[in-house]
Amino acid sequence: MGSFVLKRSLYSIISLVGLLVLVFFLSRLTGDPAALYLPVDAPASVREAFREARGLNDPLIVQFGDFVWNLLHFDFGESLRRQRPAFDVVLEAFPWTLCLAAITMSLVLLGAVVLGSLAAMNVGKSFDRISSVISLAAASAPDFWVALMAIFLFAVALGWVPTSGTGTPWHWILPVAVLFIRPFGLILQVVRGSMITALSSAYVKTARAKGVRQRAITFVHALRNAMLPVITVAGDQAAGLLNGAVVVESVFGFPGIGKLMIDSILQRDFAVVLAAIMITSLAIFIMNLLIDLAYALLDPRIRY
Amino acid sequence: MKLTTATLLAFASMTMLASPAFAQDKNVTVVLTEVLEVVDPCMAARSDVGRVVLQNVSETLTEFDPGTSKLLPRLATEWEQVNDTTWRFKLRPGVKFHDSSTLDPADIEFSLKRNKTAALGCEVGAKYFGATEFTTKAIDDTTVEVTSNPGSPILPLLLSILPIQPSEDPVDKFTTTPNGTGPYKFAAWDVGQSATLVRNDDYWGEKPVVEKATYLFRTDAAVAAAMVLAGEADIAPNIAVQDATNPETDLSYPNSETSTLRIDATLPPMNDRRVREALNLAIDRNAMIGTVFAPGVVPATQQVPPTTIGFNKDLKPWPYDLERAKKLLAEAKADGVPVETEIQMVGRINIYPNATEVMEGIQAMLLEAGFNATLQMFEVGEWNRYFVKPYPEPRTPNLVQCQHDNAKGDPVFTAFVKHHTEGAHSAMSDPETDKLITEATAASGDERTALWEKLFAHVNDEYIADIPLFYMVGFSRVGPRLDFKPTIATNSELQLSQIRFKAQ
Numbered sequence: 001m002g003s004f005v006l007k008r009s010l011y012s013i014i015s016l017v018g019l020l021v022l023v024f025f026l027s028r029l030t031g032d033p034a035a036l037y038l039p040v041d042a043p044a045s046v047r048e049a050f051r052e053a054r055g056l057n058d059p060l061i062v063q064f065g066d067f068v069w070n071l072l073h074f075d076f077g078e079s080l081r082r083q084r085p086a087f088d089v090v091l092e093a094f095p096w097t098l099c100l101a102a103i104t105m106s107l108v109l110l111g112a113v114v115l116g117s118l119a120a121m122n123v124g125k126s127f128d129r130i131s132s133v134i135s136l137a138a139a140s141a142p143d144f145w146v147a148l149m150a151i152f153l154f155a156v157a158l159g160w161v162p163t164s165g166t167g168t169p170w171h172w173i174l175p176v177a178v179l180f181i182r183p184f185g186l187i188l189q190v191v192r193g194s195m196i197t198a199l200s201s202a203y204v205k206t207a208r209a210k211g212v213r214q215r216a217i218t219f220v221h222a223l224r225n226a227m228l229p230v231i232t233v234a235g236d237q238a239a240g241l242l243n244g245a246v247v248v249e250s251v252f253g254f255p256g257i258g259k260l261m262i263d264s265i266l267q268r269d270f271a272v273v274l275a276a277i278m279i280t281s282l283a284i285f286i287m288n289l290l291i292d293l294a295y296a297l298l299d300p301r302i303r304y
Numbered sequence: 305m306k307l308t309t310a311t312l313l314a315f316a317s318m319t320m321l322a323s324p325a326f327a328q329d330k331n332v333t334v335v336l337t338e339v340l341e342v343v344d345p346c347m348a349a350r351s352d353v354g355r356v357v358l359q360n361v362s363e364t365l366t367e368f369d370p371g372t373s374k375l376l377p378r379l380a381t382e383w384e385q386v387n388d389t390t391w392r393f394k395l396r397p398g399v400k401f402h403d404s405s406t407l408d409p410a411d412i413e414f415s416l417k418r419n420k421t422a423a424l425g426c427e428v429g430a431k432y433f434g435a436t437e438f439t440t441k442a443i444d445d446t447t448v449e450v451t452s453n454p455g456s457p458i459l460p461l462l463l464s465i466l467p468i469q470p471s472e473d474p475v476d477k478f479t480t481t482p483n484g485t486g487p488y489k490f491a492a493w494d495v496g497q498s499a500t501l502v503r504n505d506d507y508w509g510e511k512p513v514v515e516k517a518t519y520l521f522r523t524d525a526a527v528a529a530a531m532v533l534a535g536e537a538d539i540a541p542n543i544a545v546q547d548a549t550n551p552e553t554d555l556s557y558p559n560s561e562t563s564t565l566r567i568d569a570t571l572p573p574m575n576d577r578r579v580r581e582a583l584n585l586a587i588d589r590n591a592m593i594g595t596v597f598a599p600g601v602v603p604a605t606q607q608v609p610p611t612t613i614g615f616n617k618d619l620k621p622w623p624y625d626l627e628r629a630k631k632l633l634a635e636a637k638a639d640g641v642p643v644e645t646e647i648q649m650v651g652r653i654n655i656y657p658n659a660t661e662v663m664e665g666i667q668a669m670l671l672e673a674g675f676n677a678t679l680q681m682f683e684v685g686e687w688n689r690y691f692v693k694p695y696p697e698p699r700t701p702n703l704v705q706c707q708h709d710n711a712k713g714d715p716v717f718t719a720f721v722k723h724h725t726e727g728a729h730s731a732m733s734d735p736e737t738d739k740l741i742t743e744a745t746a747a748s749g750d751e752r753t754a755l756w757e758k759l760f761a762h763v764n765d766e767y768i769a770d771i772p773l774f775y776m777v778g779f780s781r782v783g784p785r786l787d788f789k790p791t792i793a794t795n796s797e798l799q800l801s802q803i804r805f806k807a808q
Contacts, residue, residue, distance in 0.1 A: 163527060251522075
């Protein structure tokens with residue numbers, strides 16, 4: 001197990017370095033930051049002075065050397081737009097996204113596992129059909145539209161929750177609810193399908209023949225085996241959230257990393273882009289590692 | 305049932321407690337559709353910073369009133385021109401910054417120099433002072449002379465853009481706690497979420513009514529509008545046209561922007577005046593009002609809006625005359641002008657609402673008139689390459705989708721950059737235009753006004769440099785508590801001292 005973790009860590013570091021190198025060079029092909037930062041009316045002399053002052057006139061390889069050297073000192077450089085350390089800017093945003101993703105995925109897994117299992121136990125019955133329709137609708141609902149409709153219904157018309165922003169637990173309800181919908185629909189379907197397969201397997205029939213109670217068969221014997229594909233899909237969905245729930249963050253005014261990353265890419269704020277990629281990649285690496293370990297925990301046949 | 309009722313009651317009461325506070329008493333909540341990334345006054349030419357800082361926290365020496373087109377005293381009480389390059393400003397005595405230091409000539413010198421610091425890339429300096437060098441001389445504690453190179457007959461107007469910062473502010477980095485002389489002190493900034501201003505009770509001028517202003521940031525204009533509707537905010541200065549659905553709260557205002565297509569008049573076939581006229585005649589502007597452009601936009605005749613001195617009132621919008629456009633093209637073709645040459649239309653995604661649809665519509669109109677027009681829509685970074693010199697090589701004849709803001713009252717902020725051969729956004733070269741710009745820039749008073757009028761007549765009717773589209777409008781949603789009407793200035797600032805409360 002220890003050697004597996006070590007090996008995965010090494011692979012991840014190699015991937016991360018490759019990613020940072022790729023992003024560093026590709027992002028610099030996309031345009032001149034001075035052209036975006038300075039007003040369009042700025043004369044060429046001002047642009048030139050700005051580029052010079054920020055080292056943007058240096059050869060690309062020199063800029064890369066500076067970047068690597070600074071990185072070795074845990075310095076991602078300064079945000080062009082904000083004139084503050086890029087790492088600080090990213091670290092301010094990341095906890096918001098992390099919390100949003102953690103709360104959402106916990107609720108999604110809880111809801112999808114319970115309802116998906118119940119649907120699998122009642123295949124073809126009303127509950128199964130209703131849950132299938134709802135989950136399919138949820139999986140295909142566009143975030144943006146759902147978010148705006150939720151604001152107008154629950155915040156403006158009914159006044160139950162704030163429209164947007166942060167500050168109280170009530171501010172989290174709508175963003176989490178909107179983020180919940182799509183992965184919930186998807187994972188519910190995966191749980192249902194996986195559970196149907198598990199419930200029709202030989203070991204379940206054996207358990208039934210031995211008189212084990214249905215609830216124990218479902219939630220102890222079948223669910224454990226059915227969880228492997230669920231964990232894979234859940235990991236994929238969680239990675240999507242960690243990379244930034246851009247639409248939800250934008251609509252609800254959440255200062256998370258998704259919106260920060262998109263804005264920084266559009267503004268060619270390279271230091272922030274690189275710092276954000278570093279942080280989210282690390283988070284996704286840790287999550288993938290935990291998923292692999294969870295496989296081994298759930299299925300004794302899997303050993304690393 | 306009891307549980308349900310109790311739960312609902314608890315939920316309702318907690319919701320009420322947790323509701324984002326309806327602004328109480330004399331406090332207002334402003335929701336902006338941009339996230340405030342910096343708060344340094346030298347960035348106040350950016351609308352997000354300007355709406356918070358300009359004339360609220362930091363003030364300027366003079367203030368341009370777009371309503372009357374007059375220049376008003378602010379931190380300077382009077383000014384006079386000493387010679388062609390030097391102006392003398394009398395500072396308002398006894399004015400103090402929020403940290404209690406006194407305004408003096410050193411602060412003027414510091415603000416001018418700091419705005420031109422390359423490392424900072426100040427928006428104000430880069431946009432308005434890039435090609436001008438300043439020196440200052442303190443005559444006494446409240447008198448300062450400012451010399452500019454080149455000399456500017458409108459230096460007092462130019463200084464209506466420069467927020468004055470104390471000389472103690474950092475020189476090479478942005479301040480995160482702006483210290484100004486204005487009627488509001490910068491109290492708090494929760495990066496990415498909110499900023500707060502509180503009334504400066506030691507302000508030199510009239511005490512404003514609003515005591516505290518909280519700025520929230522929502523990049524989705526629909527959400528900003530919904531916040532005012534839900535009572536979570538009092539004013540959303542910039543909402544989208546499709547969200548401006550309630551005539552009681554949603555007010556339109558001319559936002560000082562002029563939308564145009566810039567013609568590359570240096571390359572064939574558009575170096576032929578007939579082709580440029582045909583381009584203008586081929587576009588049905590009226591068909592675009594209330595469809596792809598907001599209702600309320602006004603067909604434009606020149607780059608500057610009507611609040612600018614030297615705006616030529618005699619110019620008329622180009623009519624839609626497809627037959628004449630075709631006839632002009634045929635004439636040009638008969639004279640050997642390669643009118644079949646591909647004309648690249650360069651659009652910028654989201655430069656204004658429905659920007660893509662506008663370009664698609666215009667492309668269809670140009671095709672109908674016989675032009676070989678192709679369309680490419682770019683995001684701002686790529687579009688900039690076509691918009692600002694040096695233009696990408698090899699050059700192809702193009703029409704570039706533009707929007708230009710001049711709320712400052714003088715065409716000098718427009719004419720050179722757009723129409724002079726050396727202008728950073730110019731795609732024309734006309735000695736008569738260059739001469740008129742040089743003369744008008746150096747003139748003052750009535751002569752200046754007349755020369756600008758002459759320039760715009762020449763550029764738009766005789767030379768035909770652009771395809772003027774519309775004087776644009778913006779929309780604000782103002783909550784029922786407030787007595788406030790947006791103006792052309794709302795595009796770049798939001799003076800809290802102009803906000804009143806309706807009688808309860």
